[in-house]
Amino acid sequence: MYVWEPHVPTSARRVRVTETSCCGEYEWCCEAGRFFVLRHVEGVGYEETGRGRYPEARQVWIALVTAHQHKERRS
Numbered sequence: 001m002y003v004w005e006p007h008v009p010t011s012a013r014r015v016r017v018t019e020t021s022c023c024g025e026y027e028w029c030c031e032a033g034r035f036f037v038l039r040h041v042e043g044v045g046y047e048e049t050g051r052g053r054y055p056e057a058r059q060v061w062i063a064l065v066t067a068h069q070h071k072e073r074r075s
Contacts (some may be wrong), residue, residue: 002060007038007046017063023070029060037061 009015011032019028027038029048035057036048050060 002037002049002064004039004047004049006044007025007048010034020066021070025068025070026061035066037064 009031013032015038016030017038018030018039020026025039029036029038034051035054036051037057038046038048039061041047049064050057
């Protein structure tokens with residue numbers, strides 16, 4: 001559905017995470033005025049999708065969070 005690519009910082013500025021999905025699988029991020037969805041992949045690192053302007057990236061975030069089936073939380 002979405003193409004996930006390795007997250008490579010594009011700026012010296014820090015990535016800002018402003019929202020996280022229910023179990024933390026997805027994070028809504030901004031870096032130097034560009035928005036994207038970030039996820040952590042065990043053994044690989046961070047991947048991103050939907051990088052771009054706010055309206056387009058936000059649609060990706062909404063679609064992923066809406067379709068998301070979270071993993072059971074560990075105690």
